[in-house]
Amino acid sequence: MKRLFTTRTNLVLLLLIVILQGCATLGLTSKKSNTIETHIDLNAVENDQLLVTLDPGPFPAGEVTFYMPSVIPGTYEYSDFGRFISDVKAFDKKNQPLEVVKEDTNIWKIANGKQLDRITYLVDDTFDSEDGKEVYPMGGTKIEKDEVYLLNLHAMVGYFKGGKEWSYRVTIDSPADLVPFSSMESVSHTATKDVFLAGRYFNIIDDPILYTNDDSISFTLEDIEVSLAVYSPTGAHKAADFKDTLEKMMRAQKRFLGDANTTKSYDILLLLMSMEELQHYGGVQGALEHHTSTTVVFYEGLDTASLKEYLTDVVSHEFFHTLTPLNVHSEQVHYFNYNEGVMSEHLWMYEGTTEYFANLFQVQQKLIDEDNFYGRMSDKISSASRYDDTMPFTEMSTKIVDEPYQSNYQNVYYKGALINMCLDIIIREQSGGARGFLAVMQALAKKYGVDTPFTDNQLFDEIVAMTYPEVGDFIKTYVQGNTPIPYKSFLEKAGVTISNSDKKLQSIILLDSRTPFISSKTSEEGNVDLAVMGLNNRLAEIGFQEGDLLRVFNGTEIPELSKENMGALNMLFGTSFSWTPDQEVTFEVDRDGERLTLSGTVGIAVAPAKGIAAMDDATPAQIALRNAWLYE
Numbered sequence: 082m083k084r085l086f087t088t089r090t091n092l093v094l095l096l097l098i099v100i101l102q103g104c105a106t107l108g109l110t111s112k113k114s115n116t117i118e119t120h121i122d123l124n125a126v127e128n129d130q131l132l133v134t135l136d137p138g139p140f141p142a143g144e145v146t147f148y149m150p151s152v153i154p155g156t157y158e159y160s161d162f163g164r165f166i167s168d169v170k171a172f173d174k175k176n177q178p179l180e181v182v183k184e185d186t187n188i189w190k191i192a193n194g195k196q197l198d199r200i201t202y203l204v205d206d207t208f209d210s211e212d213g214k215e216v217y218p219m220g221g222t223k224i225e226k227d228e229v230y231l232l233n234l235h236a237m238v239g240y241f242k243g244g245k246e247w248s249y250r251v252t253i254d255s256p257a258d259l260v261p262f263s264s265m266e267s268v269s270h271t272a273t274k275d276v277f278l279a280g281r282y283f284n285i286i287d288d289p290i291l292y293t294n295d296d297s298i299s300f301t302l303e304d305i306e307v308s309l310a311v312y313s314p315t316g317a318h319k320a321a322d323f324k325d326t327l328e329k330m331m332r333a334q335k336r337f338l339g340d341a342n343t344t345k346s347y348d349i350l351l352l353l354m355s356m357e358e359l360q361h362y363g364g365v366q367g368a369l370e371h372h373t374s375t376t377v378v379f380y381e382g383l384d385t386a387s388l389k390e391y392l393t394d395v396v397s398h399e400f401f402h403t404l405t406p407l408n409v410h411s412e413q414v415h416y417f418n419y420n421e422g423v424m425s426e427h428l429w430m431y432e433g434t435t436e437y438f439a440n441l442f443q444v445q446q447k448l449i450d451e452d453n454f455y456g457r458m459s460d461k462i463s464s465a466s467r468y469d470d471t472m473p474f475t476e477m478s479t480k481i482v483d484e485p486y487q488s489n490y491q492n493v494y495y496k497g498a499l500i501n502m503c504l505d506i507i508i509r510e511q512s513g514g515a516r517g518f519l520a521v522m523q524a525l526a527k528k529y530g531v532d533t534p535f536t537d538n539q540l541f542d543e544i545v546a547m548t549y550p551e552v553g554d555f556i557k558t559y560v561q562g563n564t565p566i567p568y569k570s571f572l573e574k575a576g577v578t579i580s581n582s583d584k585k586l587q588s589i590i591l592l593d594s595r596t597p598f599i600s601s602k603t604s605e606e607g608n609v610d611l612a613v614m615g616l617n618n619r620l621a622e623i624g625f626q627e628g629d630l631l632r633v634f635n636g637t638e639i640p641e642l643s644k645e646n647m648g649a650l651n652m653l654f655g656t657s658f659s660w661t662p663d664q665e666v667t668f669e670v671d672r673d674g675e676r677l678t679l680s681g682t683v684g685i686a687v688a689p690a691k692g693i694a695a696m697d698d699a700t701p702a703q704i705a706l707r708n709a710w711l712y713e
């Protein structure tokens with residue numbers, strides 16, 4: 082998954098990425114032939130709730146346990162999807178009710194399984210329920226009668242104990258003018274009824290369905306059929322707006338990946354949301370990864386140029402997940418435990434390699450220039466510095482669902498990518514430029530592939546055996562160990578250095594690539610204010626001083642600081658990212674009990690930054706290594 086998001090403490094759009102992928106564990110019973118008849122009627126919506134019926138076929142005697150997932154692959158957090166279902170009922174073959182006991186948020190029990198014919202329950206959507214705020218919108222459900230339905234089925238359909246390998250035949254009655262988009266296998270389709278087949282519970286999670294008006298485009302990348310479906314509430318954006326950008330980028334990705342990609346089709350489901358929905362989710366936007374599709378949710382009010390940029394950014398990351406974890410993953414991922422967090426130690430690869438390649442391919446395929454690539458890596462070094470640099474990456478990975486690891490999760494996109502950059506440079510150096518880390522991943526994908534997991538604690542030995550002892554030293558010291566990585570010494574091998582320079586800021590309200598100039602501060606009277614914590618060149622020239630309390634921002638009173646107002650605040654400050662240098666801005670601040678008005682133009686705000694740049698005096702050997710690293 083990749084998400085663009087705003088935290089509660091940090092009022093700035095941030096880039097985050099998480100994956101959603103995985104497989105189901107083998108069932109413990111031999112009932113492999115069981116098919117769960119699943120029925121959803123999209124026409125029968127009441128209070129944004131849908132009725133779901135699951136008819137699992139005969140059970141042997143004894144108790145039946147029904148689960149909704151708590152954890153889904155790749156989000157690295159507990160979501161408790163059981164919260165979104167209610168009124169769970171069980172019936173026997175004579176349509177008489179059976180007793181259902183709710184044991185836990187995600188677990189229901191029916192004592193006499195032999196009598197059970199079917200269960201029914203109501204599903205609430207996440208887009209306007211209170212609990213729904215805690216789920217990522219791209220992993221959530223949106224039920225808007227006759228208009229749009231985003232069906233992330235892990236929030237709607239559960240599984241039976243012992244039945245994660247059973248198939249699901251999903252019958253959906255739909256309004257006649259809405260069309261489904263999904264990578265789930267279609268058995269039949271009419272204007273008002275669709276039947277899909279999910280081979281096992283894994284596919285229920287892995288193949289979301291978007292029912293919307295028929296706005297889509299498709300193109301082929303050699304043998305991959307790529308489709309994009311768009312839902313835009315006001316019709317402001319069309320699928321055709323994004324075709325050229327997506328096609329150009331994905332063609333370059335396919336060239337970069339070579340044989341390592343075996344996907345036959347790839348579907349992009351893009352749902353654009355309203356301002357209220359964006360606020361409901363506290364500003365969270367982004368994409369959730371699946372094996373052969375991705376769900377992307379952005380704010381509809383973004384201009385087409387920004388949407389193109391964000392879409393390129395998230396889809397390039399998501400599509401590289403078809404390399405890992407799709408084709409290279411451990412047993413913990415393959416036999417995923419949906420109700421306890423049992424995690425692999427290889428987040429450095431699932432997210433780190435994915436994010437690194439999503440940047441490297443752009444310079445290698447000449448979509449960006451070398452300086453742009455260095456800028457991205459230097460941003461990652463700055464971002465990584467805000468997390469615990471001594472937390473061993475493998476330990477963080479296995480314990481990621483719990484603190485203090487969970488709050489370091491975002492570092493998988495910063496330090497995780499940088500770990501891969503260093504490994505890439507080491508392998509290029511040791512091989513005389515002949516191969517890099519992509520070659521290692523291609524070989525692993527060939528050996529393992531979609532259906533064969535590796536053993537979690539044997540992957541590093543295998544990678545070292547395929548490469549050089551220097552790779553093993555690096556992993557031991559900087560990935561499994563608690564030593565911070567000296568990036569400078571690795572970059573210098575390739576004739577690249579880290580120096581201090583001024584860097585243009587994306588917004589006047591920033592102090593560095595993502596820290597805002599204001600932060601919440603509680604006064605002696607207990608009021609929570611937004612206080613100026615630091616200045617950049619432009620803020621200083623406009624007349625701000627540290628400690629000023631911000632009251633009015635371009636004519637808008639700053640609302641009281643509360644969780645509820647966070648979305649509104651993010652939107653208010655978010656506009657600053659699209660300002661041009663000649664934009665006039667006005668602020669009102671309180672300083673020593675006095676109200677002051679400060680105004681000026683946005684200008685060019687800069688901040689001192691660690692700059693990565695090619696060395697002027699690089700040796701021919703360093704230049705050769707750099708060229709092999711970036712362009713081969």
Ligand SMILES: [Zn+2]
Pocket residue numbers: 082083098099100101370398399402431432435
């Ligand atoms: Zn990801």
